[in-house]
Amino acid sequence: xxxxxxxxxxxxxxxxxxxxxxxxxxxxxxxxxxxxxxxxxxxxxxxxxxxxxxxxxxxxxxxxxxxxxxxxxxxxxxxxxxxxxxxxxxxxxxxxxxxxxxxxxxxxxxxxxxxxxxxxxxxxxxxxxxxxxxxxxxxxxxxxxxxxxxxxxxxxxxxxxxxxxxxxxxxxxxxxxxxxxxxxxxxxxxxxxxxxxxxxxxxxxxxxxxxxxxxxxxxxxxxxxxxxxxxxxxxxxxxxxxxxxxxxxxxxxxxxxxxxxxxxxxxxxxxxxxxxxxxxxxxxxxxxxxxxxxxxxxxxxxxxx
Amino acid sequence: xxxxxxxxxxxxxxxxxxxxxxxxxxxxxxxxxxxxxxxxxxxxxxxxxxxxxxxxxxxxxxxxxxxxxxxxxxxxxxxxxxxxxxxxxxxxxxxxxxxxxxxxxxxxxxxxxxxxxxxxxxxxxxxxxxxxxxxxxxxxxxxxxxxxxxxxxxxxxxxxxxxxxxxxxxxxxxxxxxxxxxxxxxxxxxxxxxxxxxxxxxxxxxxxxxxxxxxxxxxxxxxxxxxxxxxxxxxxxxxxxxxxxxxxxxxxxxxxxxxxxxxxxxxxxxxxxxxxxxxxxxxxxxxxxxxxxxxxxxxxxxxxxxxxxxxxxxxxxxxxxxxxxx
Numbered sequence: 001x002x003x004x005x006x007x008x009x010x011x012x013x014x015x016x017x018x019x020x021x022x023x024x025x026x027x028x029x030x031x032x033x034x035x036x037x038x039x040x041x042x043x044x045x046x047x048x049x050x051x052x053x054x055x056x057x058x059x060x061x062x063x064x065x066x067x068x069x070x071x072x073x074x075x076x077x078x079x080x081x082x083x084x085x086x087x088x089x090x091x092x093x094x095x096x097x098x099x100x101x102x103x104x105x106x107x108x109x110x111x112x113x114x115x116x117x118x119x120x121x122x123x124x125x126x127x128x129x130x131x132x133x134x135x136x137x138x139x140x141x142x143x144x145x146x147x148x149x150x151x152x153x154x155x156x157x158x159x160x161x162x163x164x165x166x167x168x169x170x171x172x173x174x175x176x177x178x179x180x181x182x183x184x185x186x187x188x189x190x191x192x193x194x195x196x197x198x199x200x201x202x203x204x205x206x207x208x209x210x211x212x213x214x215x216x217x218x219x220x221x222x223x224x225x226x227x228x229x230x231x232x233x234x235x236x237x238x239x240x241x242x243x244x245x246x247x248x249x250x251x252x253x254x255x256x257x258x259x260x261x262x263x264x265x266x267x268x269x270x271x272x273x274x275x276x277x278x279x280x281x282x283x284x285x286x287x288x289x290x291x292x293x294x295x296x297x298x299x300x301x302x303x304x305x
Numbered sequence: 306x307x308x309x310x311x312x313x314x315x316x317x318x319x320x321x322x323x324x325x326x327x328x329x330x331x332x333x334x335x336x337x338x339x340x341x342x343x344x345x346x347x348x349x350x351x352x353x354x355x356x357x358x359x360x361x362x363x364x365x366x367x368x369x370x371x372x373x374x375x376x377x378x379x380x381x382x383x384x385x386x387x388x389x390x391x392x393x394x395x396x397x398x399x400x401x402x403x404x405x406x407x408x409x410x411x412x413x414x415x416x417x418x419x420x421x422x423x424x425x426x427x428x429x430x431x432x433x434x435x436x437x438x439x440x441x442x443x444x445x446x447x448x449x450x451x452x453x454x455x456x457x458x459x460x461x462x463x464x465x466x467x468x469x470x471x472x473x474x475x476x477x478x479x480x481x482x483x484x485x486x487x488x489x490x491x492x493x494x495x496x497x498x499x500x501x502x503x504x505x506x507x508x509x510x511x512x513x514x515x516x517x518x519x520x521x522x523x524x525x526x527x528x529x530x531x532x533x534x535x536x537x538x539x540x541x542x543x544x545x546x547x548x549x550x551x552x553x554x555x556x557x558x559x560x561x562x563x564x565x566x567x568x569x570x571x572x573x574x575x576x577x578x579x580x581x582x583x584x585x586x587x588x589x590x591x592x593x594x595x596x597x598x599x600x601x602x603x604x605x606x607x608x609x610x611x612x613x614x615x616x617x618x619x620x621x622x623x624x625x626x627x628x629x630x631x
Contacts, residue, residue: 104596278439
């Protein structure tokens with residue numbers, strides 16, 4: 001039972017991490033109508049920055065904060081140099097242009113940091129386990145991820161729904177020209193939103209870094225998952241992304257953990273051993289297909305227009 | 306495709322002639338590597354031509370087209386693994402499997418539009434990727450080596466590099482002709498109509514969903530053929546051929562070449578793969594050049610290479626023929 005509870009927490013943690021990526025994607029899509037495949041590259045860049053800065057400063061937290069700022073700046077630079085020119089183009093242009101950016105970033109990282117991956121060691125105070133309930137303890141680091149991502153989600157909610165900047169962001173999403181005509185610097189606003197999305201992706205990358213190794217292409221698999229999350233949640237909806245991310249995280253984790261056993265009950269052990277890994281990695285794509293067939297706009301479509 | 310002697314038509318004709326004559330040049334003492342490279346280009350051009358049918362003419366932005374390369378490839382690979390080498394079984398199975406897959410995912414995906422369509426085709430392709438990676442009997446992640454190429458009647462021997470090249474080239478030309486006929490037929494005009502304005506086409510009374518689905522299946526089947534060829538070419542098939550970046554490569558070929566014409570994807574495939582080859586000769590980090598180059602093409606050369614060539618227009622002193630559309 002405690003194993004099941006631990007897997008649920010793992011799923012929640014993974015889902016919240018996906019939310020950080022999906023939130024950036026869905027913000028950028030909802031507001032700038034931009035499909036950004038290079039979002040996974042910012043995730044990777046965040047992880048590389050964190051590993052480098054942590055090694056320089058000798059402090060995990062300081063490294064993480066520096067990496068966050070650096071990713072924010074990289075994101076804003078990317079927006080000013082490239083993305084800005086893609087607004088208002090059709091989605092094919094976005095896909096192609098940002099695909100080019102992925103190639104560029106992967107190669108740039110290889111040039112700077114070399115082809116071997118890096119690792120980001122955890123400080124000892126995070127590398128322990130915490131007793132949550134009597135007889136059940138859980139990794140302190142994963143718990144920290146859950147806490148950080150939940151606070152980021154709360155921060156995003158307050159930022160978008162309760163502040164003046166958030167009001168402008170929402171206004172910019174529904175009518176760009178009108179906001180501009182009212183004297184708001186919409187270009188700067190877009191740059192900030194893109195930078196925010198980049199920083200969220202970087203945060204996800206640097207938090208995932210100690211669990212997995214930091215390597216080239218690390219952003220690509222998780223990018224597809226983040227897309228699945230945004231599509232299930234309804235593109236442009238942060239609330240949808242939050243719920244869908246947790247759904248996807250939990251289903252994916254529990255599927256990988258329990259599907260092999262479950263299938264052994266129904267199939268021969270041999271057949272189960274071959275079918276289970278494939279089926280568990282397909283599970284969320286199946287979920288997405290079902291959602292899109294039943295509700296082509298996603299589960300929680302953003303109320304727009 | 307007017308018969309004007311424009312720069313663009315001359316370039317296309319020269320390209321086709323060069324592809325036809327390449328084996329002769331290689332036999333006369335040229336570099337054998339050229340034949341290997343161009344065989345790959347011809348096969349991927351076939352895949353790009355098929356993608357262009359739905360992407361360029363139908364406006365259906367599939368981001369999972371490489372999946373058919375895998376399906377066609379695995380049809381050949383699995384049958385060969387089970388001891389069935391005859392191409393008369395392998396190839397029809399490859400085509401039928403691709404058509405069936407296209408029918409199922411097309412029927413589901415075409416219910417959505419826009420970004421959702423991009424994402425759902427991507428998701429289905431990833432699903433197929435994971436299925437293939439889970440096929441432990443057929444190599445799983447590591448892929449499947451094909452020890453014998455597809456067998457046809459005696460004089461035809463696909464293991465012969467030159468013969469195989471000409472088979473691929475003939476199929477490429479045939480599919481370009483097929484797409485040309487298709488897009489200029491009533492069916493093709495309906496498809497192009499749905500790209501411009503789906504609602505209006507439905508209002509006139511065309512069941513556009515069915516038209517698009519048929520188009521989607523045809524494109525998938527053609528790409529499945531390319532997959533069967535690709536597996537024969539490399540004597541190997543692995544899940545990697547349908548990874549999502551490969552679908553991205555196919556989109557690049559189509560857009561780089563130009564979506565407005567049936568030969569555009571061929572130009573794009575040649576341009577992209579030759580460029581890759583050339584850049585990787587200059588620097589190990591060639592993608593750092595290719596990436597921004599793609600972005601520049603998107604930003605400044607919407608019509609791709611084909612569009613640029615058309616802008617140059619007809620040769621001087623040749624009477625301008627009236628433009629009859631692309």
